[in-house]
Amino acid sequence: TRTSRPQRLLQAVCINAVRGNPDSVIAAIDHFCQNQEWAMNVGDEKGAILDSVVMETSPSTVLELGTYCGYSAVRIMRLLPPATRFITLEMNPDYAAVARQVIQHAGLQDKVCLVEGKSADLIPKMADMFGIRTFDFVFFDHWKDCYLPDIRLLEDCGLLDQGSVVLADNVLCPGAPEYLDYVRSSLRFSSRFYRSHLEYTRVLDGLERSEYLGHRDAQRD
Ligand SMILES: CNc1ncnc2c1ncn2[C@@H]1O[C@H](/C=C/CNC(=O)c2cc(-c3ccc(F)cc3)cc(O)c2O)[C@H](F)[C@H]1O
Numbered sequence: 001t002r003t004s005r006p007q008r009l010l011q012a013v014c015i016n017a018v019r020g021n022p023d024s025v026i027a028a029i030d031h032f033c034q035n036q037e038w039a040m041n042v043g044d045e046k047g048a049i050l051d052s053v054v055m056e057t058s059p060s061t062v063l064e065l066g067t068y069c070g071y072s073a074v075r076i077m078r079l080l081p082p083a084t085r086f087i088t089l090e091m092n093p094d095y096a097a098v099a100r101q102v103i104q105h106a107g108l109q110d111k112v113c114l115v116e117g118k119s120a121d122l123i124p125k126m127a128d129m130f131g132i133r134t135f136d137f138v139f140f141d142h143w144k145d146c147y148l149p150d151i152r153l154l155e156d157c158g159l160l161d162q163g164s165v166v167l168a169d170n171v172l173c174p175g176a177p178e179y180l181d182y183v184r185s186s187l188r189f190s191s192r193f194y195r196s197h198l199e200y201t202r203v204l205d206g207l208e209r210s211e212y213l214g215h216r217d218a219q220r221d
């Protein structure tokens, strides 16, 4: 096929969503994924949980790993004030190009900083590139086997502070077992699971919310 699925998703946004209206962009993507083609956006059911965790955290600095088409970037930034620092990382230039246009259609281009590149390369540069010392809220939705190395990298770079919240998508489907073991056994995190379903399906999935408790050592036995 000539176009990619992200490009067809963007087309659905341009046709069905009202420019400058983030909720209509979210609705257009969810409608496209429910009725035309499934795509790996966090979706409306898990999205409502994401919304509630974002609102209760009311973060001033946010990091997202795995922009994809920009669905969760729009979901998160529609809830937060313009002064919020929001950085989203995407390693695939084609996805990044689609995400920029989705975010622009929502009118949120001035609030979102989309950086192209790999999390392992960019996380150590966050302080230098953006003058950000710690992130209040981090959303993991990238390759599932990278959740564990990346939360360790965030700790090692001192980018988590006491009270920082890391919310991870897909901890059941596709699953992130090593990540779950780590955050649930570490004394440095307090974790809880939000049961839900894989976007646009009835398959069981959920989000794990892990709050950083500060720099402690030792592992829970
Ligand atoms: C590794 N560091 C990275 N740095 C920057 N961008 C990255 C990095 N790694 C990936 N990206 C970028 O983040 C995105 C990757 C998202 C991966 N997401 C999934 O695989 C995923 C899969 C399912 C799923 C469930 C059931 C089924 F039958 C089929 C699929 C559901 C989900 O909600 C998901 O999130 C993007 F593609 C990649 O370039």
Ligand SMILES: [Mg+2]
Pocket (backbone or CB within 6 Å): 040, 041, 042, 141, 169, 170
């Ligand atoms: Mg996901």
